[in-house]
Each structure stands twice: as C-alpha cells, then as structure tokens.
Amino acid sequence: MPDVVLNADKIDLVRERRTLLDRVTLTVLRGEHWALIGPNGAGKSTLLGVLGAYTHPTRGTAEILGRRLGRVDVQELRRLIGQVNPRHPLESARTVREIVLTGVTGTIELVPRWTPAEGELRRADELIALMGLTHRTDARWPNLSQGERGRALIARALMPDPPLLLLDEPATGLDVAARERLLAALDQLRAERPDLTTVLVTHHLEELPVSTSHALLLREGRVLASGPSGEVLTTELVSACFDHPITISRNNGRWAATAGRVRPAVPHSPGPG
Incomplete structure (x- = not known):
C-alpha cells in the first residue's frame, strides 16, 4: 500500500x-x-x-x-524522518539560522568547513518564517525561550523535506x-x-x-x-x-x-x- x-x-x-x-x-x-x-x-x-x-x-x-x-x-x-526532541543537546551558542541549517547535515553542531548552498539558506529562512521566528533569526540558543527553541527545532527537522x-x-x-x-x-x-x-x-x-x-x-x-x-x-x-x-x-x-x-x-x- x-x-x-x-x-x-x-x-x-x-x-x-x-x-x-x-x-x-x-x-x-x-x-x-x-x-x-x-x-x-x-x-x-x-x-x-x-x-x-x-x-x-x-x-x-x-x-x-x-x-x-x-x-x-x-x-x-x-x-x-524529521525528529523533534525538546531536550536537544546543543551546547554551543548557535543562532536560530545555524540551528536550522544543521538539519541539512543531520548533526547537532555545524559541520566544520561546511558551507550551505544558496538554496539551503533560502529554505532555512522560509522555514524560520513559517515558524514565526524571522525576528529571532540571529538570536542565539541560550537567549531563546523554550517555545522559540521548540519552533526552531521543528524548522530544523523540516530542512531535508522529510x-x-x-x-x-x-x-x-x-x-x-x-x-x-x-x-x-x-x-x-x-x-x-x-x-x-x-x-x-x-x-x-x-x-x-x-x-x-x-x-x-x-x-x-x-x-x-x-x-x-x-x-x-x-x-x-x-x-x-x-x-x-x-x-x-x-x-x-x-x-x-x-x-x-x-x-x-x-x-x-x-x-x-
């Protein structure tokens, strides 16, 4: 089926x-x-x-x-599969855009020397907007509320279009x-x-x-x-x-x-x- x-x-x-x-x-x-x-x-x-x-x-x-x-x-x-876990084990002070982009590589942290393509940057910003976080695009993880973190992680999970x-x-x-x-x-x-x-x-x-x-x-x-x-x-x-x-x-x-x-x-x- x-x-x-x-x-x-x-x-x-x-x-x-x-x-x-x-x-x-x-x-x-x-x-x-x-x-x-x-x-x-x-x-x-x-x-x-x-x-x-x-x-x-x-x-x-x-x-x-x-x-x-x-x-x-x-x-x-x-x-x-897009996975959203509110206990996301991120330890560094990454921005919302950087967090969402880790959805491309499937990693918690950004991969060293990896550069996202223009299309990936556009998709990240589209998903950030969908989650109502455009005004927080450059805000860093420690400064996000729990709700903002949750929406950022949903955008991250959607990056590979699962x-x-x-x-x-x-x-x-x-x-x-x-x-x-x-x-x-x-x-x-x-x-x-x-x-x-x-x-x-x-x-x-x-x-x-x-x-x-x-x-x-x-x-x-x-x-x-x-x-x-x-x-x-x-x-x-x-x-x-x-x-x-x-x-x-x-x-x-x-x-x-x-x-x-x-x-x-x-x-x-x-x-x-």
Missing part, C-alpha cells in the same frame, strides 16, 4: 525482563496526524523510538516508509502563550504540507493541534484504543487510559480534559405561587 507511512504489527519491546510495549499494532497513512497519548511510563516515547528507527522491537515487525526494521540501513532511514515528522512532547515546559504559538505553527505547517505525516507524543490533550486527525491511547505498553481522534478521545476511553475519571470536551476543534465526571444539570423546578 503506497500510502502507508508507518506500520507496526504486534510489536513487543522487552528490556531487562520488563515488557515496555506489548503487541502494539498501528498503521499510519500519508497525510495523517496522530497523537500518542497516555500516562507517564505508558510507553509513548518508547514507541516513538521504534517509529523513528532508533529502537528495534523484540518481536513483531515495524515498517517505516516502506522499509522494515532489521532489513534496512537505519542511518539512511533516519535521514528521511515525509514524516515525529514530535516528542514538543510543548514541554511552555507557558500558555508559547504553547498556543507552537500549536498554531503546527496547524499552519500541516495545512501547507498536506502530504506530511506527523506523530506527536503528549499526555496533555490541551497540547493537541486542531489538525490532529487520529489518536492512540497507550496504557502499560498496550493499545487501549486507536483510530480517528473524535472516536478515541472520549470521556470513557481517556478515563480508562489514565485510570481516573476525566471529562473530555472539545471547543473550536481543541480538546480539554477536566478531572472528575461532569454531572448533568438538575432541572429547576419552580416554587409554589
């Missing part, structure tokens, strides 16, 4: 006799935008590591962009305004790149962009529910996933989660007279 971007079939991942993933099955098609949701320790980032070709399953099969793990050069495969973008809790540590700017940038990116496929890990439903099309609920390494977001992100299923009563609501395409069940309003009975 040419439109299948990711296909995990009954994958297990066992480390030190502990099962981190248990018969996980997932199929992601081109242009879909998935959210992996679950409590801390559910296995979300572990699953993302498999989908990003950084971890091999113990059992089962995982195919990424038509290539099966175990039968492919993972270094070559990783160059086709068909697949993986985001591991990109809104971690952001205040409300920074989170909203990040989510707006993701929605705009998805609108401008209809063929782009994305998978985003979070345990906060408020961190999901409006454009989220599908969701997978993960609990203790097992898939609790998977499918279109409107069918999966329900009060009943999310409550079961987090083992706590949680009311799910949606307004203008955005999700919200409230602890406890909302009780139906009691009809008002008029008094005598």
Whole structure:
C-alpha cells in the first residue's frame, strides 16, 4: 500500500525482563496526524523510538516508509524522518539560522568547513518564517525561550523535506502563550504540507493541534484504543487510559480534559405561587 507511512504489527519491546510495549499494532497513512497519548511510563516515547528507527522491537515487525526494521540501513532511514526532541543537546551558542541549517547535515553542531548552498539558506529562512521566528533569526540558543527553541527545532527537522515528522512532547515546559504559538505553527505547517505525516507524543490533550486527525491511547505498553481522534478521545476511553475519571470536551476543534465526571444539570423546578 503506497500510502502507508508507518506500520507496526504486534510489536513487543522487552528490556531487562520488563515488557515496555506489548503487541502494539498501528498503521499510519500519508497525510495523517496522530497523537500518542497516555500516562507517564505508558510507553509513548518508547514507541516513538521504534517509529523513528532508533529502537528495534523484540518481536513483531515495524515498517517505516516502506522499509522494515532489521532489513534496512537505519542511518539512511533516519535521514528521511524529521525528529523533534525538546531536550536537544546543543551546547554551543548557535543562532536560530545555524540551528536550522544543521538539519541539512543531520548533526547537532555545524559541520566544520561546511558551507550551505544558496538554496539551503533560502529554505532555512522560509522555514524560520513559517515558524514565526524571522525576528529571532540571529538570536542565539541560550537567549531563546523554550517555545522559540521548540519552533526552531521543528524548522530544523523540516530542512531535508522529510515525509514524516515525529514530535516528542514538543510543548514541554511552555507557558500558555508559547504553547498556543507552537500549536498554531503546527496547524499552519500541516495545512501547507498536506502530504506530511506527523506523530506527536503528549499526555496533555490541551497540547493537541486542531489538525490532529487520529489518536492512540497507550496504557502499560498496550493499545487501549486507536483510530480517528473524535472516536478515541472520549470521556470513557481517556478515563480508562489514565485510570481516573476525566471529562473530555472539545471547543473550536481543541480538546480539554477536566478531572472528575461532569454531572448533568438538575432541572429547576419552580416554587409554589
């Protein structure tokens, strides 16, 4: 199937006799935008590591962009995947433009004596603009807010024009305004790149962009529910996933989660007279 971007079939991942993933099955098609949701320790980032070709399953099969793990050069495969990790281990004071340009070489630091081509410079500036960072192009990493760093890393991941973008809790540590700017940038990116496929890990439903099309609920390494977001992100299923009563609501395409069940309003009975 040419439109299948990711296909995990009954994958297990066992480390030190502990099962981190248990018969996980997932199929992601081109242009879909998935959210992996679950409590801390559910296995979300572990699953993302498999989908990003950084971890091999113990059992089962995982195919990424038509290539099966175990039968492919993972270094070559990783160059086709945009990876966004908010814990980016950059240690030098590079500018936003320099950080984005490292997406060409796939390195954390700039490669010595490497000079980007004119087209690469133009693309870097276009992606910086898409992420709303033009005014911060020459700002250096230590002086960027957490939200600016996150958007710069998304632009970096997009430099090779990958068909697949993986985001591991990109809104971690952001205040409300920074989170909203990040989510707006993701929605705009998805609108401008209809063929782009994305998978985003979070345990906060408020961190999901409006454009989220599908969701997978993960609990203790097992898939609790998977499918279109409107069918999966329900009060009943999310409550079961987090083992706590949680009311799910949606307004203008955005999700919200409230602890406890909302009780139906009691009809008002008029008094005598």
